[in-house]
């Protein structure tokens with residue numbers, strides 16, 4: 068079948084990574100918007116959470132779609148990593164990378180796995196937390212903890228590196244590489260990860276530093 | 283003209299089935315005006331006189347246009363100078379007392395035949411699978427009878443500069459042949475003559491590329507950095523688009 072042939076080709080697999088990556092990015096946008104209400108007050112945040120969960124069907128459908136996208140992205144990412152490792156293991160006695168600043172691109176599978184670990188911890192702490200305690204209270208309690216907060220910050224740094232290469236790579240995979248847009252794209256490869264880093268990692272910092280004392 | 287003395291560590295392998303290893307050779311009085319291949323010629327003369335087996339390496343034009351030469355020099359395909367082939371790399375890029383590690387271009391799809399000589403016919407098979415125009419369009423058309431935007435003509439010409447040396451594959455962390463294939467697809471996709479078979483070409487060439495055992499591109503950009511002809515990864519973006527469009531319409 069053409070569809071299977073397409074998706075199992077090398078470029079098809081890249082397109083799966085890029086498409087699921089884009090959808091995950093869109094998810095991050097909605098998630099960061101909701102979480103930013105924490106900076107306003109615990110009432111606003113609790114209101115947002117209650118409103119969201121008063122429509123359980125929306126939550127379930129969205130979570131399922133998100134889970135499937137995530138599994139596709141992770142599964143394909145690790146599969147590509149394995150395939151490429153097989154091609155490239157022990158090739159040269161001297162290997163020199165000519166391109167500078169390859170940290171983000173070389174660490175994609177590792178930053179990805181940090182995000183995955185984070186996600187598991189995150190879901191178990193918040194999604195499956197006790198329904199007795201309001202979520203706004205759980206958030207403050209957990210994120211004020213030094214190690215828990217630090218883990219969050221490290222994970223968001225990993226996400227920033229992942230997106231630093233991922234955003235550009237995604238556009239290249241979609242075929243968007245044109246001198247007219249390349250300047251803007253290279254700026255966005257910094258702005259976009261920083262945007263998520265500041266908003267997301269700001270939340271544990273907000274509580275850890277005591278700025279959120281009156282939250 | 284000055285001379286330098288060098289220590290060379292060269293990959294020696296008797297044939298495809300043999301296990302190879304790096305051998306060390308000292309070479310004195312290497313003129314800095316020599317090309318890298320001339321330096322290897324001198325070494326081979328010396329080895330021959332000593333009754334040893336000379337180092338096998340590929341070469342033909344020795345003026346940077348045929349794509350036959352190539353080796354990985356201290357971890358960089360075609361050596362440290364930008365946009366030159368190994369035959370055009372001069373010994374003035376090295377200093378007295380340097381140790382130079384010389385290895386063959388490696389990829390799962392490039393079996394080593396002997397020493398630095400590798401079989402790159404996988405690239406030829408990618409071309410054979412669709413990198414041509416099979417419609418006979420008659421004699422040379424009159425000038426301007428087929429209007430082509432000059433920007434497209436320039437981009438097609440840039441892509442056509444690829445000499446098929448395989449340095450992109452050798453330098454790619456994943457051993458992918460995307461830069462080569464994208465150049466061969468772009469030079470035709472950008473011109474009206476290439477349009478008739480555009481979709482079929484993208485499908486067949488990518489299928490052949492995968493079948494040969496090249497790796498998957500992860501957009502690491504190493505290929506572009508070592509390509510002796512300055513082929514841009516913009517061609518890879520174009521290949522991705524060509525392939526997506528072809529798969530959706532004719533796959």
Ligand code: HEM
Pocket residue numbers: 081084085086087088089091092095140141144145147148175176178179180182183229230232233234236237238240499500501
């Ligand atoms: C919210 C979380 C995530 C987002 C927004 C995200 C986003 C992206 C994007 C945009 C790309 C570029 C796609 C391309 O190269 O065309 C990418 C690539 C990649 N992602 Fe993620 N990702 C996330 C989580 C993960 C996780 C959990 C893993 C687990 C292993 C992972 C592994 C990878 C790998 C290995 C690549 C590189 C694939 C390649 O270069 O061929 N990602 N990601």
Ligand code: SF4
Pocket residue numbers: 443444445446447448449450451461462465505508509510511512513
């Ligand atoms: S794209 Fe460049 S490096 Fe690759 S085969 Fe062509 S000329 Fe050589």
Ligand code: FES
Pocket residue numbers: 340341342343344345346347348349350351352367368369370
């Ligand atoms: S020998 Fe022809 S390009 Fe080097």
